[in-house]
Amino acid sequence: MNSGDEIAIGRLKSRNNKVIFDAPLLIVVSSPLKGHFDMLDCGISIENIVIAAESIGLSSIILGGMRVAFMGEKKPVYENLFCIPKGNQFVAAIAIGYGDMTGNPHELNETKITRIK
């Protein structure tokens, strides 16, 4: 709530300050974020986790908004709570469980693709 991130604060308020709800499993991805490809590696691993969950009939949601918890004065408390290795930074979490709803695949946005012929 003290992050100054108005979008994150609005989302939190609209969800009664809850982020993870009742998901039975939360995977937290952290990294030293020192190497040029560290963030890319995290993104690849997160996507693999999501695809693996789906492949065994589970649902998931990527949660980047939790980062605001690591921006405030309680950063050490949350790092301890989520067992983030010393020197690592929180990147994102993936809540995994049995989904209450199903979504439809997104339409391909051709304006974001450059096709080289």
Ligand SMILES: Cc1cc2nc3c(=O)[nH]c(=O)nc-3n(C[C@H](O)[C@H](O)[C@H](O)COP(=O)(O)O)c2cc1C
């Ligand atoms: C990097 C990243 C971070 C995200 N962080 C959050 C988050 O903190 N809270 C949230 O409700 N959705 C977050 N989302 C969005 C959801 O994971 C999901 O993509 C969104 O609900 C749309 O789902 P759909 O693509 O299956 O329609 C994030 C997505 C990405 C890619």
